[in-house]
Amino acid sequence: MMSQYSVFQLLRETLRGHTGWRPAWRDPAPKQRYDVVIVGGGGHGLATAYYLAKEHGITNVAVVEKGYLGGGNVGRNTTIVRANYMLPGNQRFYSKSLALWEGLEQELNFNLMMSQRGVLNLAHTDGQVDMFARRANAMRLHGDDAEIWSPEKIAAEVPMLDLDSARFPVRGGLMHKRGGTARHDGVAWGYARAADRLGVDIIQNCEVTAIERDPQGRITGVDTTKGRIKTGKVGLAVAGHTSQVAQMAGLRLPIETHLLQAFVTEGLKPILDQVVTFAAGHFYISQSDKGGLVFGSSLDGYNSYTARGNLPMVEHTAEAAMSLMPCIGRLRLLRHWGGVMDMTMDGSPIISTTHVPGLYLNGGWCYGGFKATPGSGWCFAHTIARDQPHPIGADLRLDRFMTGRELDEAGTGAQPNLH
Numbered sequence: 001m002m003s004q005y006s007v008f009q010l011l012r013e014t015l016r017g018h019t020g021w022r023p024a025w026r027d028p029a030p031k032q033r034y035d036v037v038i039v040g041g042g043g044h045g046l047a048t049a050y051y052l053a054k055e056h057g058i059t060n061v062a063v064v065e066k067g068y069l070g071g072g073n074v075g076r077n078t079t080i081v082r083a084n085y086m087l088p089g090n091q092r093f094y095s096k097s098l099a100l101w102e103g104l105e106q107e108l109n110f111n112l113m114m115s116q117r118g119v120l121n122l123a124h125t126d127g128q129v130d131m132f133a134r135r136a137n138a139m140r141l142h143g144d145d146a147e148i149w150s151p152e153k154i155a156a157e158v159p160m161l162d163l164d165s166a167r168f169p170v171r172g173g174l175m176h177k178r179g180g181t182a183r184h185d186g187v188a189w190g191y192a193r194a195a196d197r198l199g200v201d202i203i204q205n206c207e208v209t210a211i212e213r214d215p216q217g218r219i220t221g222v223d224t225t226k227g228r229i230k231t232g233k234v235g236l237a238v239a240g241h242t243s244q245v246a247q248m249a250g251l252r253l254p255i256e257t258h259l260l261q262a263f264v265t266e267g268l269k270p271i272l273d274q275v276v277t278f279a280a281g282h283f284y285i286s287q288s289d290k291g292g293l294v295f296g297s298s299l300d301g302y303n304s305y306t307a308r309g310n311l312p313m314v315e316h317t318a319e320a321a322m323s324l325m326p327c328i329g330r331l332r333l334l335r336h337w338g339g340v341m342d343m344t345m346d347g348s349p350i351i352s353t354t355h356v357p358g359l360y361l362n363g364g365w366c367y368g369g370f371k372a373t374p375g376s377g378w379c380f381a382h383t384i385a386r387d388q389p390h391p392i393g394a395d396l397r398l399d400r401f402m403t404g405r406e407l408d409e410a411g412t413g414a415q416p417n418l419h
């Protein structure tokens with residue numbers, strides 16, 4: 001039985017020289033058969049396994065991960081959590097996800113460093129101010145929080161910004177106070193520990209190499225680098241590798257894989273209290289609890305499965321940073337890294353049954369899937385357990401691309417690299 005983390009346990013272990021800690025989850029060999037196999041041990045796969053066990057009582061579940069937990073995008077993102085969407089299909093889903101985030105540390109008994117410090121989207125033209133006002137109204141009508149901030153308010157709250165830049169003056173902003181950041185790999189570890197506690201087997205260093213079906217097309221199992229596992233239900237949660245793994249079951253998806261980079265500077269004393277986004281280019285920045293400024297911008301612009309980016313995007317990102325906050329120009333960059341993004345044609349995710357009986361799909365998270373982790377696991381577990389979409393994720397079905405009911409939040413059309 002896994003112990004409950006508490007201040008008393010911490011004190012006891014401090015006095016015992018930290019000799020009493022046990023692994024946070026087991027390291028089991030795969031069984032021959034499971035009721036459900038989840039492919040991908042990122043945030044979404046682990047959350048799905050947790051909610052399958054907790055909400056639906058399905059505990060004979062394996063999460064099969066080709067690398068180590070936290071090695072995928074769940075540990076590579078810029079950790080922004082928010083629910084500031086406008087289209088009803090997205091709003092319903094992301095509001096639920098944010099509500100789940102708000103109780104998650106207590107539920108998982110794990111410090112996720114959830115910090116609702118507010119997300120401020122800056123507007124640089126009058127048109128953008130109008131657009132944000134429309135979005136804020138839609139958010140408030142739906143019950144999410146939103147405020148429009150004037151340039152004076154922004155100057156008082158975020159003094160380091162260059163508000164009067166000749167090219168990109170700040171005309172106002174949309175503040176979403178319940179948004180913020182959370183510790184990304186902590187989310188993977190917290191869900192892993194809680195799922196393991198409920199009986200889920202987490203199998204690392206185990207790649208799924210084939211998906212098996214019977215002559216009627218039903219799922220019968222998966223082949224892995226640790227042998228064959230029989231199951232009647234396979235849930236895919238492999239993020240940037242969604243189209244590759246889905247192809248193993250004969251599915252061709254409206255998804256392209258692109259590369260996104262992120263950056264962190266050396267540590268500073270606190271200078272930035274919120275998450276700030278720059279709408280004149282595409283740039284977002286926050287300060288980690290260690291003091292580093294964490295930021296990112298756009299995709300590298302071509303299809304790729306490599307998890308490292310190129311220098312032109314480094315330059316582009318540095319330009320955006322300097323346009324917005326010239327005072328950070330002398331900071332040294334500590335690290336930058338990349339992740340592979342499963343970009344859909346409308347920029348919205350997919351949580352769905354498929355035409356292959358027993359195959360369920362979770363993917364297309366573009367570069368917004370971290371904030372979706374709890375909501376995604378919640379809805380996907382429901383879809384797998386009941387063979388139908390959860391009402392709050394009903395608009396995220398795969399068949400929307402056949403019926404023309406896309407959720408194009410950015411309004412950029414079927415151009416995945418622009419979402």
Ligand SMILES: Cc1cc2nc3c(=O)[nH]c(=O)nc-3n(C[C@H](O)[C@H](O)[C@H](O)COP(=O)(O)OP(=O)(O)OC[C@H]3O[C@@H](n4cnc5c(N)ncnc54)[C@H](O)[C@@H]3O)c2cc1C
Nearest residue numbers: 040042043044066072073074077078080208339369370371
């Ligand atoms: C640089 C960057 C910044 C981002 N910033 C944000 C942000 O600020 N806010 C936000 O909401 N989102 C952000 N995202 C997006 C977010 O990180 C992803 O959408 C989300 O993490 C994807 O879900 P996941 O956690 O399950 O993915 P992953 O952690 O990638 O999990 C998928 C797992 O599947 C495994 N896998 C793949 N193929 C196989 C196979 N054949 N067999 C077994 N296992 C397999 C992989 O090894 C991987 O561990 C960002 C992403 C990146 C890269």
